[in-house]
Amino acid sequence: MSTTSVRYIVDDVHAAIDFYCGRLGFEQQMHPDPAFAMLTRGDLRLVLVSPIGPDHPGGGSRPMPDGTKQQPGGWNRIMLQVQDLEGTVEALRPHGVQFRDEIVTGIGSKQILVQDPSGNLVELFEPIRSEARLSS
Amino acid sequence: MTRDPLDTLRLPNVPIEPRPAFADALWRRIAGGEQVVPQSATVRYFVADLDSAIAFYRDQLGFEEELRPSPTFAMLYRGDLRLLLSVAGAPHALPDGTLPEPGGWNRISLQVSNLNATVAALRATGVTFRRGITAGVAVDTAVLADPSGNPVELFEPRAGYHERTTTKE
Numbered sequence: 556m557s558t559t560s561v562r563y564i565v566d567d568v569h570a571a572i573d574f575y576c577g578r579l580g581f582e583q584q585m586h587p588d589p590a591f592a593m594l595t596r597g598d599l600r601l602v603l604v605s606p607i608g609p610d611h612p613g614g615g616s617r618p619m620p621d622g623t624k625q626q627p628g629g630w631n632r633i634m635l636q637v638q639d640l641e642g643t644v645e646a647l648r649p650h651g652v653q654f655r656d657e658i659v660t661g662i663g664s665k666q667i668l669v670q671d672p673s674g675n676l677v678e679l680f681e682p683i684r685s686e687a688r689l690s691s
Numbered sequence: 692m693t694r695d696p697l698d699t700l701r702l703p704n705v706p707i708e709p710r711p712a713f714a715d716a717l718w719r720r721i722a723g724g725e726q727v728v729p730q731s732a733t734v735r736y737f738v739a740d741l742d743s744a745i746a747f748y749r750d751q752l753g754f755e756e757e758l759r760p761s762p763t764f765a766m767l768y769r770g771d772l773r774l775l776l777s778v779a780g781a782p783h784a785l786p787d788g789t790l791p792e793p794g795g796w797n798r799i800s801l802q803v804s805n806l807n808a809t810v811a812a813l814r815a816t817g818v819t820f821r822r823g824i825t826a827g828v829a830v831d832t833a834v835l836a837d838p839s840g841n842p843v844e845l846f847e848p849r850a851g852y853h854e855r856t857t858t859k860e
Binding site (some may be wrong): 558559560561562563564584585587588591593595597598599600602612613614615617619620625626627628629630631632633634635636655656657659661662675678 | 731732733734735736737760761764770771772775779782785786791792793794795796797798799800801802821822823825826827828830831832841844846853854855
């Protein structure tokens with residue numbers, strides 16, 4: 556059972572499903588509405604929504620009370636652990652996957668930023684210290 | 692009863708919640724035994740100020756501080772969610788020099804059992820909401836802002852709510 560839920564705002568839910576399921580190993584749980592999909596990957600549930608009007612029955616991506624629309628983008632992001640970062644990046648590039656930067660070696664891990672079709676960021680990381688590793 | 696004038700100089704007696712899991716993990720590390728780390732979904736948020744961010748997520752939203760190895764980075768946990776808080780700096784700069792900033796609309800979503808009460812309790816402590824309670828198809832949601840302006844969504848399931856389940860082995 557996934558207990559962590561993250562909501563990403565996307566321009567096109569269908570294109571986002573193709574990207575997250577086709578390239579990053581997510582599984583589609585439901586896609587009951589053109590503006591909504593629920594995916595999972597291990598313990599992470601990713602809810603994809605496109606901006607909707609104030610009268611749409613969906614709640615998550617409605618405008619704010621002052622009319623501000625929710626948009627894709629920003630810098631906050633989910634992080635997905637991979638075993639071989641170079642290999643993963645080389646496998647993704649031929650499919651046209653866009654990267655925001657190159658592989659960066661930090662203190663706890665090597666990492667790179669992937670862009671989804673709406674410009675949202677996903678961080679791929681390969682731990683180089685035990686504290687950063689998710690599974691033994 | 693006479694008040695001891697030295698009381699004001701004494702440190703407050705703060706109860707510390709025991710965390711057996713942390714002690715176990717620490718012991719395994721000291722003993723050099725096999726480390727078993729639970730699978731956790733990981734999210735990185737950029738914050739303007741680490742102190743206020745840690746205090747906010749810990750005191751208002753029930754996260755636990757796990758690691759704080761530098762003034763610009765902390766690792767928090769809430770259940771099986773690992774939340775990394777980063778203060779943007781040179782290591783995060785993109786090749787063109789762009790620095791990450793807090794904000795945006797993508798957010799973690801935390802399930803609560805009584806959204807009305809949770810929102811009321813948080814408002815009473817001064818937490819700002821970007822949007823109050825909104826009824827959706829299968830959940831009611833509210834979106835609050837952390838001290839840096841990052842959104843956090845709270846949700847309470849309604850009839851028709853779906854969650855992937857697995858059967859026990």
